[in-house]
Amino acid sequence: QSLQPFVMVLFGANGDLAKRKLFPALFSLHKNRLLHENFAVVGLGRSPKDDARFREAVRESVEKYARTSVDETDWEGFLPHFSYRSVDINNPEDFRPLKEHVESLEKKHSISGNRLFYLAIAPDLFGNVSTHLKASGLTDTAGWKRLVIEKPFGHDHESAQRLNNQIRQTFQEEEIYRIDHYLGKEMVQNIEVIRFANSLFEPLWNNRYIDNVQITASETVGVEERAGYYDHAGALQDMVQNHMLQMVMMVAMEPPSRLKPEAIHDEKVKVLRSLRRIKEEEVDQYVVRGQYHAGTVDGKPVVSYRQEEGVSSDSQTETFVAAKMYIDNFRWSGVPFFVRTGKRMAQKATEIVIQFKEMPKNLYFNREGDLGPNLLVISVNPTEGLSLRINAKKPGSDNDVVPIALDFCNNCGVDSPEAYERLLQDAIEGDLTFFTRWDEVSLAWKYVDPIRNAWDQTERSIPLYKAGSWGPKEADRLLAQENKSWWPVS
Ligand code: BG6
Numbered sequence: 001q002s003l004q005p006f007v008m009v010l011f012g013a014n015g016d017l018a019k020r021k022l023f024p025a026l027f028s029l030h031k032n033r034l035l036h037e038n039f040a041v042v043g044l045g046r047s048p049k050d051d052a053r054f055r056e057a058v059r060e061s062v063e064k065y066a067r068t069s070v071d072e073t074d075w076e077g078f079l080p081h082f083s084y085r086s087v088d089i090n091n092p093e094d095f096r097p098l099k100e101h102v103e104s105l106e107k108k109h110s111i112s113g114n115r116l117f118y119l120a121i122a123p124d125l126f127g128n129v130s131t132h133l134k135a136s137g138l139t140d141t142a143g144w145k146r147l148v149i150e151k152p153f154g155h156d157h158e159s160a161q162r163l164n165n166q167i168r169q170t171f172q173e174e175e176i177y178r179i180d181h182y183l184g185k186e187m188v189q190n191i192e193v194i195r196f197a198n199s200l201f202e203p204l205w206n207n208r209y210i211d212n213v214q215i216t217a218s219e220t221v222g223v224e225e226r227a228g229y230y231d232h233a234g235a236l237q238d239m240v241q242n243h244m245l246q247m248v249m250m251v252a253m254e255p256p257s258r259l260k261p262e263a264i265h266d267e268k269v270k271v272l273r274s275l276r277r278i279k280e281e282e283v284d285q286y287v288v289r290g291q292y293h294a295g296t297v298d299g300k301p302v303v304s305y306r307q308e309e310g311v312s313s314d315s316q317t318e319t320f321v322a323a324k325m326y327i328d329n330f331r332w333s334g335v336p337f338f339v340r341t342g343k344r345m346a347q348k349a350t351e352i353v354i355q356f357k358e359m360p361k362n363l364y365f366n367r368e369g370d371l372g373p374n375l376l377v378i379s380v381n382p383t384e385g386l387s388l389r390i391n392a393k394k395p396g397s398d399n400d401v402v403p404i405a406l407d408f409c410n411n412c413g414v415d416s417p418e419a420y421e422r423l424l425q426d427a428i429e430g431d432l433t434f435f436t437r438w439d440e441v442s443l444a445w446k447y448v449d450p451i452r453n454a455w456d457q458t459e460r461s462i463p464l465y466k467a468g469s470w471g472p473k474e475a476d477r478l479l480a481q482e483n484k485s486w487w488p489v490s
Contacts, residue, residue, distance in 0.1 A: 005038035005111040006428055007102055009138070011129060012120035013043025013054070013084065017150065022120065023058045024066040025420040030078050031068050034425055040105040043084045044098070054084035067415055081109070089125050095136030102138065113143030116427060123152055127166035134170040148177040148427050151242055152233065153436075156452065157445035164438055173438055177427045182243040182350075183434040184419030186410060187380040191250040191352070192264075194378070194386065201376070202255075204356065206331045211373060212482070213337045214353040215247050216489055217380075218345035220297050222467070223319070227310030234317045236289075236455075239341040241448045244323075245272070246436070247380075248337055251352060252327050261432040265440065272443035274329040283454035288463070288474040290320035292344040295467030302344060302467045316462050318455070319343045322475035324482075336482055340475055344467035349489045350380035364391070364401045372403050377490060384410035387490065 008026075012018055029035045043054050059079060063070055085101055087094040106113060117133060119126055126149060139145045147167065154160025167176065182188050195201055204210070217239060223230045230238060249268040256263040278286045293304040306313050320342030327337065356374040364371060375389040386408045394400040410416065426434060455462075463472040470486070479485050 003034070003036040004114055004428060004430070005036045005109070006114040006116050006143075007039070007105055007109075007111055008041045008116045008118055008428075009044065009098070009102060010041060010118045010120065011044050011089065011125075012118075014045040014047060014049075014057070015120050017120040018043070019057070019061040020065050021418070021420040022118070022424070023061040024068075025418055025424050027062040027066050027070075027074075027078060028068040028417070028421050029425055031074060035428070038109045038111050039081055040109050040111065041082045042098075042101060042105065043082065044087050045084070046086060046088065048086045049084050051083045055079040055082050058082050067418060089121070089129055089132075092132045092135055095132045095138060099136050099138045111143075113141040115139070115141050115143065115145045116148060117146065118148040120150055123150075123154075123163075127163055130167040130170040139170055144175070144430065145171070146175050146177055146427060146430075147171045148179060148424075150179050152237060153178055153441050154445065155233070155237060157442065157449050160441060160445050164441075174432065176435075176438075177423075177432065178436040178438075178441060179423060180242045180246050180436050181419045181423065182246050182380075183436070184421075184423040185350075185380055185384075186416045187378055187384045188247060188250060189422075189434065190410070191247075191378060192253075195251075196255050207333055207335045209356055210335055211355045211357045212335060212484055213248075213251055214355065214487055215244060215251070215337065215339040215351075216353075216486075217243060217247075217341040217350045218347055218470070218489065219341075219343050220345060220348045220468075222292070222302060222344050223305065223308045223311065225309070227308055231311050231315055231317050234289075235319055235321045235341055235343070236448055236452060240321050240323065240339070241444050242436070244339045244341055245275075245444045245447065246440075247352060248275075248325060248327075248339065249440070251354070252332055252337070254331070259433075264433055265437040269437070269439050269443065270329075271327060272440060272447065274327045274332070275443075275447055276326040276328050277447060278450055280450045280454040280457075283451050286324050286478075287451050288320075288322045288472065288478055289318035289455060290342065290465045290472035290475070291315070291317065291462045292319050292342070292467045293464045295344070295469065297344055297346075297468040304467075305344075316455075318462060320345070320465060320471045320475070322471060322478055323451075324478050336484075338479060338484075338486070340471060340486070342465075342471050346468055346470055347489055348382060351489050352378040352380065353487045354378075355484075355487070364399060371401055375487065377487075379490065383490075384416060385412075386410070 133139050154163050249271045252271045253267040256267050291305050305319050306315050322340035325337040354376040358373045371391055377387040379385045388406040389403050391401045392404045394402045463474055465472040
């Protein structure tokens with residue numbers, strides 16, 4: 001694989017994402033020789049700082065958060081690639097000296113103009129930054145230019161469209177790398193391979209053999225220090241519009257014609273086109289929301305959402321969403337996809353359960369009652385793995401049938417790369433596969449917007465659930481209506 005020299009222009013270099021994820025990811029990539037030797041990172045922030053202090057901050061964040069072991073000898077080949085400039089993002093004048101700095105770095109490190117602009121900043125600044133990048137000439141370069149942009153991409157369809165129009169003045173669609181970090185997770189990337197590289201699954205992967213699909217992303221943390229953002233966003237915007245729908249797409253898409261980003265995105269978009277839109281008046285039939293109140297998580301008492309710092313005392317923001325989705329196409333017609341996500345739940349887990357249809361029960365049965373269905377469980381986080389539940393004869397019995405599990409662990413004894421390592425490397429190497437294309441983002445907003453509107457207009461107050469539970473009881477009813485129930489997370 002040929003690596004590409006590049007300059008990374010990092011907006012938000014003093015922020016949390018840079019510290020926790022981006023510097024450690026760059027370090028691991030560098031240490032594993034997955035970065036070209038000719039690279040430079042210019043960190044940008046409001047506060048003034050010299051290069052030495054910035055390098056010190058990079059070093060501290062790597063020591064604290066990197067998954068790769070750190071040796072004293074690692075620094076001399078790594079830190080000199082970093083420099084810092086203070087900019088006021090809203091002042092176009094500040095972008096001119098930045099351009100000169102980037103050009104001098106390119107000269108110094110023999111980089112032929114490849115520029116990666118990474119926006120790890122508040123989303124309301126995305127549009128202006130991209131406008132100023134163009135006006136300053138920073139995007140006129142002999143090499144490639146790319147924009148890496150974090151979520152949220154807008155707060156509804158209209159604002160997302162506006163933002164997209166603005167950044168498209170500077171960058172072409174194929175130069176825009178919209179991050180959904182779930183797509184950087186090993187097991188999310190693996191869904192495609194498990195499905196399409198196994199004759200064992202692909203023939204059964206449809207409404208003739210699959211009864212329902214359940215996708216859970218539960219967290220034990222609360223709102224943390226992010227109330228300013230979260231209390232406006234809620235779980236629908238924070239998790240469903242992006243991560244949950246991305247997982248639905250990966251499970252439901254048709255095989256791509258080629259393993260090329262365009263071909264894969266085309267198939268993913270088709271899923272969203274077939275995803276049944278929920279009308280505002282139907283929202284209660286399909287979607288459940290909830291908000292945590294005081295309870296116990298991991299053995300410790302925690303406060304209600306409304307008592308968290310920065311949250312208003314009568315907040316109606318949802319910290320939990322469960323939805324029943326239907327993909328009205330040939331493959332999936334009639335198969336419900338149940339998704340749920342929430343904060344302050346009983347366990348941190350991201351898991352996908354494919355429940356297969358039951359066999360006729362005339363011959364084999366379990367003494368206690370029903371023969372359980374076959375399940376394929378894809379564990380995304382924190383355990384990464386696969387588990388296939390099948391029925392077999394209990395050893396020594398006549399015909400007593402018991403479920404057994406065929407288990408594979410993907411991260412036992414091996415250290416999987418962090419999502420951000422994967423994604424950063426892909427952005428540098430120009431692979432768009434695991435980023436989101438505009439039409440995906442747009443259709444995802446069109447799905448969630450009516451839900452948001454219905455909730456904003458209702459006079460009923462939000463159902464509460466106890467912190468440390470599996471969400472409000474309404475979420476169980478959503479499945480009970482279909483004679484189904486949530487599988488316990490493994
Ligand atoms: C982020 C959300 O996108 O994903 C957070 O903004 C959430 O609220 C996080 O906590 C969950 O990610 P992960 O990788 O821990 O499942």
